[in-house]
Amino acid sequence: EAGVAQSPRYKIIEKRQSVAFWCNPISGHATLYWYQQILGQGPKLLIQFQNNGVVDDSQLPKDRFSAERLKGVDSTLKIQPAKLEDSAVYLCASSLQEDQRETQYFGPGTRLLVL
Amino acid sequence: AQRVTQPEKLLSVFKGAPVELKCNYSYSGSPELFWYVQYSRQRLQLLLRHISRESIKGFTADLNKGETSFHLKKPFAQEEDSAMYYCALRQAGTALIFGKGTTLSVSS
Numbered sequence: 001e002a003g004v005a006q007s008p009r010y011k012i013i014e015k016r017q018s019v020a021f022w023c024n025p026i027s028g029h030a031t032l033y034w035y036q037q038i039l040g041q042g043p044k045l046l047i048q049f050q051n052n053g054v055v056d057d058s059q060l061p062k063d064r065f066s067a068e069r070l071k072g073v074d075s076t077l078k079i080q081p082a083k084l085e086d087s088a089v090y091l092c093a094s095s096l097q098e099d100q101r102e103t104q105y106f107g108p109g110t111r112l113l114v115l
Numbered sequence: 116a117q118r119v120t121q122p123e124k125l126l127s128v129f130k131g132a133p134v135e136l137k138c139n140y141s142y143s144g145s146p147e148l149f150w151y152v153q154y155s156r157q158r159l160q161l162l163l164r165h166i167s168r169e170s171i172k173g174f175t176a177d178l179n180k181g182e183t184s185f186h187l188k189k190p191f192a193q194e195e196d197s198a199m200y201y202c203a204l205r206q207a208g209t210a211l212i213f214g215k216g217t218t219l220s221v222s223s
Contacts, residue, residue, distance in 0.1 A: 041215055042216050043201075043211070043213050045210040045211070104210075106158050107158060
């Protein structure tokens with residue numbers, strides 16, 4: 001089966017610009033996650049979707065970050081305007097269900113550099 | 116607050132030596148504990164979970180609720196084990212909480 005797909009793989013922007021990332025989860029996976037991984041840290045959840053509804057966005061900086069999963073499949077994560085501290089790898093993951101025992105499968109990530 | 120602590124940033128061992136990657140957690144309740152691994156130029160992937168009680172690639176991890184630990188062990192390290200290892204916990208219906216990771220370097 002195809003894995004989680006993400007694009008672009010790399011992005012360099014200047015601060016105050018906007019950027020968008022795209023994720024296509026594994027077919028049939030209801031739950032989708034966006035994580036932010038800053039250099040030297042483990043991944044940190046930004047937002048969790050169950051189908052097209054938001055389950056947890058408590059750690060999403062809502063003044064600049066937004067995410068959607070309109071049809072319950074693909075998802076986009078947007079940053080507007082970007083700050084230097086947003087430089088990180090943005091990981092998308094999906095799982096079949098919300099159950100804690102379900103394996104989360106990760107995409108390759110999008111590496112963002114904000115100058 | 117839920118937290119996962121991996122005290123070592125880097126662990127260097129020789130091929131054939133035993134390996135123990137430490138993980139401690141703070142959580143009240145019954146979380147599920149995981150080890151994820153990221154090999155060079157590959158994506159993050161699940162290595163093992165405590166509930167499965169299985170050995171994957173020679174690695175095992177035992178949940179010690181008294182010490183709130185979930186250390187990853189392998190009796191004889193191989194060069195192909197060199198990677199970044201993340202310990203993570205998860206409660207029902209939520210996303211993973213990761214530690215900062217430990218880089219394992221196995222040299223011949």
